Amino acid sequence: MGVTIRDVARIAKVSISTVSRVLNDKCNVSExxxxxxxxxxxxxxxxxxxxxxxxxxxxxxxxxxxxxxVSGEFYAEFLNGVDKTAQNGDxxxxxxxxxxxxxxxxxxxxxMYRRVDGLLIMAPNITAESVLMQPHDDIPVxxxxxxxxxxxxxxxxxxxHGGMREMTRHLIATGHTRIGFIRGPxxxxxxxxxxxxxxxxxxxxxxxxNEELIVxxxxxxxxxxxxxxRLLGMDPRPTAIMASNDDSAIGALSAIREAGLDVPSDVALxxxxxxxxxxxxxxxxSTVHVPVRELGARSIxxxxxxIKTGQISRLPHQTMDVELRIxxxx
Amino acid sequence: MGVTIRDVARIAKVSISTVSRVLNDKCNVSExxxxxxxxxxxxxxxxxxxxxxxxxxxxxxxxxxxxxxVSGEFYAEFLNGVDKTAQNGDxxxxxxxxxxxxxxxxxxxxxMYRRVDGLLIMAPNITAESVLMQPHDDIPVxxxxxxxxxxxxxxxxxxxHGGMREMTRHLIATGHTRIGFIRGPxxxxxxxxxxxxxxxxxxxxxxxxNEELIVxxxxxxxxxxxxxxRLLGMDPRPTAIMASNDDSAIGALSAIREAGLDVPSDVALxxxxxxxxxxxxxxxxSTVHVPVRELGARSIxxxxxxIKTGQISRLPHQTMDVELRIxxxx
DNA sequence: CTGTTAGCGCCTTCAA
DNA sequence: TTGAAGGCGCTAACAG
Numbered sequence: 001m002g003v004t005i006r007d008v009a010r011i012a013k014v015s016i017s018t019v020s021r022v023l024n025d026k027c028n029v030s031e032x033x034x035x036x037x038x039x040x041x042x043x044x045x046x047x048x049x050x051x052x053x054x055x056x057x058x059x060x061x062x063x064x065x066x067x068x069x070v071s072g073e074f075y076a077e078f079l080n081g082v083d084k085t086a087q088n089g090d091x092x093x094x095x096x097x098x099x100x101x102x103x104x105x106x107x108x109x110x111x112m113y114r115r116v117d118g119l120l121i122m123a124p125n126i127t128a129e130s131v132l133m134q135p136h137d138d139i140p141v142x143x144x145x146x147x148x149x150x151x152x153x154x155x156x157x158x159x160x161h162g163g164m165r166e167m168t169r170h171l172i173a174t175g176h177t178r179i180g181f182i183r184g185p186x187x188x189x190x191x192x193x194x195x196x197x198x199x200x201x202x203x204x205x206x207x208x209x210n211e212e213l214i215v216x217x218x219x220x221x222x223x224x225x226x227x228x229x230r231l232l233g234m235d236p237r238p239t240a241i242m243a244s245n246d247d248s249a250i251g252a253l254s255a256i257r258e259a260g261l262d263v264p265s266d267v268a269l270x271x272x273x274x275x276x277x278x279x280x281x282x283x284x285x286s287t288v289h290v291p292v293r294e295l296g297a298r299s300i301x302x303x304x305x306x307i308k309t310g311q312i313s314r315l316p317h318q319t320m321d322v323e324l325r326i327x328x329x330x
Numbered sequence: 331m332g333v334t335i336r337d338v339a340r341i342a343k344v345s346i347s348t349v350s351r352v353l354n355d356k357c358n359v360s361e362x363x364x365x366x367x368x369x370x371x372x373x374x375x376x377x378x379x380x381x382x383x384x385x386x387x388x389x390x391x392x393x394x395x396x397x398x399x400v401s402g403e404f405y406a407e408f409l410n411g412v413d414k415t416a417q418n419g420d421x422x423x424x425x426x427x428x429x430x431x432x433x434x435x436x437x438x439x440x441x442m443y444r445r446v447d448g449l450l451i452m453a454p455n456i457t458a459e460s461v462l463m464q465p466h467d468d469i470p471v472x473x474x475x476x477x478x479x480x481x482x483x484x485x486x487x488x489x490x491h492g493g494m495r496e497m498t499r500h501l502i503a504t505g506h507t508r509i510g511f512i513r514g515p516x517x518x519x520x521x522x523x524x525x526x527x528x529x530x531x532x533x534x535x536x537x538x539x540n541e542e543l544i545v546x547x548x549x550x551x552x553x554x555x556x557x558x559x560r561l562l563g564m565d566p567r568p569t570a571i572m573a574s575n576d577d578s579a580i581g582a583l584s585a586i587r588e589a590g591l592d593v594p595s596d597v598a599l600x601x602x603x604x605x606x607x608x609x610x611x612x613x614x615x616s617t618v619h620v621p622v623r624e625l626g627a628r629s630i631x632x633x634x635x636x637i638k639t640g641q642i643s644r645l646p647h648q649t650m651d652v653e654l655r656i657x658x659x660x
Numbered sequence: 661c662t663g664t665t666a667g668c669g670c671c672t673t674c675a676a
Numbered sequence: 677t678t679g680a681a682g683g684c685g686c687t688a689a690c691a692g
Contacts, residue, residue, distance in 0.1 A: 050445050
């Protein structure tokens with residue numbers, strides 16, 4: 001069932017080691033036999049059995065990617081960068097989701113044991129440390145956008161705090177003092193960081209945060225919608241609303257317009273992430289640009305580099321810059 | 331490097347075959363040894379090496395998923411359904427993209443050779459037949475939203491033609507006769523089907539299609555924007571614009587509003603797919619609902635079923651229903 | 661330069 | 677009920 005190296009050897013009238021040599025080393029083989037082997041392999045459509053190769057080399061040629069979710073533009077863009085880079089490096093991708101559950105993460109990790117040569121983990125509401133002492137003790141792991149104190153763990157993040165602080169400053173500079181804030185998921189570290197940016201900007205401007213103006217959210221469009229409804233029901237209502245990400249901003253936008261209000265003249269609105277859609281909302285959304293695709297690409301590059309050099313993750317933490325994209329919603 | 335069955339046997343003071351029996355068969359082992367083995371395996375954190383298992387059983391425990399792209403809400407939602415279903419069935423997912431290139435598809439297929447037990451392929455601008463006689467001759471393959479005449483190939487699609495025809499009828503019934511159409515990618519079979527639906531509805535209503543009103547697009551937000559700009563520049567301008575998918579509708583919406591026009595009073599607008607965002611545009615988008623997530627889930631279910639029963643794809647073609655979601659943009 | 665052989669880790673007959 | 681042994685397909689020493 002399936003062509004093996006033995007078949008190729010038989011057809012080419014050589015031993016299996018010669019076939020192996022031709023297909024790998026490429027040295028110490030007479031021209032005559034080489035062409036015979038290459039011909040036979042091609043004719044038979046021979047492809048080495050990866051399980052056998054892996055059993056021998058203990059390498060798999062695949063990378064594991066563990067995300068909280070796979071839906072939504074943010075993750076899709078991230079995956080886009082991941083996929084492209086991995087494909088360029090000729091690596092296969094094994095993808096799984098944790099739904100932000102530590103148990104699911106552990107299960108997925110276990111499932112990928114010895115099936116991947118490296119691991120990319122995004123887990124915003126789990127600490128990197130809590131996950132590391134898993135079965136995978138001998139392959140490199142890169143964490144992305146995850147809470148992690150340990151400098152010995154490879155980590156790539158972006159400036160959640162700084163981005164939101166800058167955006168808040170922008171709003172304050174435009175004269176807003178009553179700024180509603182739609183939070184992200186309670187346990188997500190990035191959501192907490194973004195909120196901290198909001199608070200710090202207020203403090204730095206000598207403003208005290210009105211806790212009532214901070215409403216819960218879940219990064220989803222629906223939760224953004226609901227959060228905005230709640231904020232707009234307050235009296236006096238906020239003059240600006242900051243959503244913790246673009247999806248919730250998109251939901252908020254629809255709620256604001258449903259209320260018969262205009263953006264930005266009645267209420268200013270901001271997002272975070274700068275997903276592709278953000279340029280096409282009406283009005284185009286002012287948001288914090290996160291280089292999501294590059295983030296995915298970079299993470300895979302680091303992972304591939306670690307694998308090549310045999311390092312089990314000792315790279316300095318990297319933080320990618322974010323940048324304000326002021327469009328028409330503020 | 332890594333705990334093997336031999337280590338477990340040594341610790342449990344039994345032979346490796348007994349360990350194997352305990353971990354698999356679960357029969358013909360004395361209670362005494364069973365607990366010893368189970369204890370040893372647990373203590374050592376033993377996980378069988380999948381490469382060795384696979385080499386012996388020639389099964390891998392993974393499913394291959396080949397999509398044209400991975401970005402955008404449509405594919406993200408599809409993957410969502412795929413991921414969830416696969417995870418429930420305890421399958422790992424190997425994911426790759428073809429960018430609608432037949433060469434890339436072939437390369438990915440080759441890369442997955444013997445690494446997966448089944449294949450899910452979405453390739454809107456390639457025919458299923460052209461891909462089938464690939465290395466994978468002995469595993470089930472399910473095609474999704476792909477052109478395919480051969481009834482012996484497993485295929486799951488949705489009604490691209492019918493959905494767009496119905497939506498066109500809706501517009502015609504609302505009094506529109508000058509309806510702009512933003513196409514999808516030239517080579518995509520689904521885009522062609524949608525256009526055919528647009529044309530058929532016109533014909534059935536006794537209307538002749540004005541070819542000028544059909545402008546090119548690529549399913550992207552930007553292309554939708556550009557297409558709408560072009561349509562709005564015509565004199566007289568269309569009273570309605572149909573985008574071939576929601577992303578291009580979102581782009582078109584922004585162009586319409588930039589032109590200072592209102593939706594739907596100046597120009598009606600429709601999409602296709604019903605991605606999550608469609609409910610949150612302003613105004614909410616009338617579109618054709620495609621059960622994308624269910625499509626992903628169903629495809630994986632079929633695949634798992636084929637694998638379980640050992641069928642190499644002989645299931646009747648399935649077509650999933652689509653359904654009009656008339657919201658506020660028409 | 662080439663073929664024989666010993667594993668990689670696991671499962672599964674085959675004897676005992 | 678148990679252990680020894682062969683083999684899955686491949687690579688890499690080791691002899692020739």
